[in-house]
Amino acid sequence: MFSRRVPSDLRPNALAERRRRAPAPFDLTVSNPTACGIPYPEDLLAPLSRPSGLLYRPDPSGIEAARGAVAADYRRRAAEVDPRRIVLTASSSEAYSFLFKLLCDPGDAVLVPVPSYPLFEHLAALDGVRAVPYLLDPADGFRPALDGPLPGRVRAVIAVHPNNPTGSFLDARGAEDLREACRGAGAALIVDEVFLDYPLSRPDPPPTLAAETDVLTFALGGLSKSVGLPQLKLSWIVASGPAPVVEEALSRLEFLADNYLSVATPVQLALPLLLSAGAAVRRAIRERCLANLGVLSRAVSAVPALAAPPPEGGWSALVRFPAVVAEERLALDLLERDGVAVHPGYFFDFPSEGWLVVSLLPDPETFAAGASRLVARIASHLDGAGPGGPRSVRPRGD
Numbered sequence: 001m002f003s004r005r006v007p008s009d010l011r012p013n014a015l016a017e018r019r020r021r022a023p024a025p026f027d028l029t030v031s032n033p034t035a036c037g038i039p040y041p042e043d044l045l046a047p048l049s050r051p052s053g054l055l056y057r058p059d060p061s062g063i064e065a066a067r068g069a070v071a072a073d074y075r076r077r078a079a080e081v082d083p084r085r086i087v088l089t090a091s092s093s094e095a096y097s098f099l100f101k102l103l104c105d106p107g108d109a110v111l112v113p114v115p116s117y118p119l120f121e122h123l124a125a126l127d128g129v130r131a132v133p134y135l136l137d138p139a140d141g142f143r144p145a146l147d148g149p150l151p152g153r154v155r156a157v158i159a160v161h162p163n164n165p166t167g168s169f170l171d172a173r174g175a176e177d178l179r180e181a182c183r184g185a186g187a188a189l190i191v192d193e194v195f196l197d198y199p200l201s202r203p204d205p206p207p208t209l210a211a212e213t214d215v216l217t218f219a220l221g222g223l224s225k226s227v228g229l230p231q232l233k234l235s236w237i238v239a240s241g242p243a244p245v246v247e248e249a250l251s252r253l254e255f256l257a258d259n260y261l262s263v264a265t266p267v268q269l270a271l272p273l274l275l276s277a278g279a280a281v282r283r284a285i286r287e288r289c290l291a292n293l294g295v296l297s298r299a300v301s302a303v304p305a306l307a308a309p310p311p312e313g314g315w316s317a318l319v320r321f322p323a324v325v326a327e328e329r330l331a332l333d334l335l336e337r338d339g340v341a342v343h344p345g346y347f348f349d350f351p352s353e354g355w356l357v358v359s360l361l362p363d364p365e366t367f368a369a370g371a372s373r374l375v376a377r378i379a380s381h382l383d384g385a386g387p388g389g390p391r392s393v394r395p396r397g398d
């Protein structure tokens with residue numbers, strides 16, 4: 001009776017089941033910035049209640065003033081973006097869905113980075129598209145490791161800049177490798193830049209890919225990360241590349257968006273003020289992430305066998321541990337014995353065992369307590385590793 005787009009087995013995994021029964025007091029997986037004590041200006045949402053919002057103004061690609069505000073915001077990222085090349089959506093997930101519909105027929109494929117955002121597989125499947133993985137190589141700073149020409153029927157290559165959860169930016173060489181692959185296959189590039197405003201290894205972010213000239217490119221951004229307001233449901237797609245193909249893509253995207261009209265009028269009208277007030281929220285979130293990162297680095301440095309490779313940007317960090325214990329066992333132990341919730345690396349398809357992912361958003365006390373319990377738990381596994389000491393990390397499937 002049902003389509004194969006939705007998985008037939010929707011039972012929670014062991015970790016999710018355990019967390020459902022007893023929430024962890026030290027939750028290092030929070031991704032909702034509005035639920036971890038980040039200070040937001042009290043009047044931030046006041047522009048939503050302006051009377052002009054009483055008039056419904058359906059405009060498939062977005063109200064002109066709202067698109068203008070997004071374009072103006074790109075000047076902060078040193079890019080000149082034409083507002084006519086912007087399409088507003090309700091979320092980045094919806095932006096992906098529009099782009100998959102724009103570029104792919106059922107059964108076509110999109111190339112997705114691994115390790116990365118676990119939703120890609122579902123988002124692709126929900127549009128009848130296959131997600132084909134390409135490796136971000138841990139031994140090469142998580143740079144894309146594309147192997148030869150793209151497989152047939154690949155219509156788009158996705159990059160996440162900076163990537164979630166590895167925190168790695170797409171550098172000039174990586175970007176050129178992806179462009180080259182797209183040129184060879186006549187595919188488009190989709191660059192998810194939702195975390196671009198959060199550099200952690202440098203004061204300013206690296207360049208956006210929202211103003212490409214050569215390959216058809218779609219850069220994604222949105223309020224959920226840029227202003228820490230996922231509940232407002234407003235994101236954007238910026239199309240760039242050779243003018244004729246961009247024009248064609250935009251008119252087709254407008255057709256797609258016209259069938260949904262999903263972005264609310266009041267949030268579009270409020271967008272110029274929300275984007276300008278967003279600087280304070282961004283600063284608070286970035287400071288939180290940097291402070292928690294410092295705490296994590298100090299905690300991890302107490303155990304020489306552990307490493308916390310410094311993320312270049314984003315809201316999460318990695319902990320690398322020797323494979324004396326499987327990721328899932330360790331994550332369950334942390335939950336059941338220490339009350340600490342973390343994501344095991346396999347959740348993001350890391351190519352080998354021995355990775356944990358932690359969010360840098362939690363409030364400082366929760367984060368410090370969680371990080372020190374995490375390190376102590378791994379140290380106890382290392383102590384129990386026997387006279388041969390810890391085994392080295394093996395590739396998955398060994």
Ligand SMILES: Cc1ncc(COP(=O)(O)O)c(C=O)c1O
Pocket residue numbers: 031090091092093094117160164192194222224230235
């Ligand atoms: C890489 C990446 N893209 C997009 C999103 C979701 O953005 P939105 O809330 O706009 O759908 C996330 C959420 O964590 C993410 O990690």
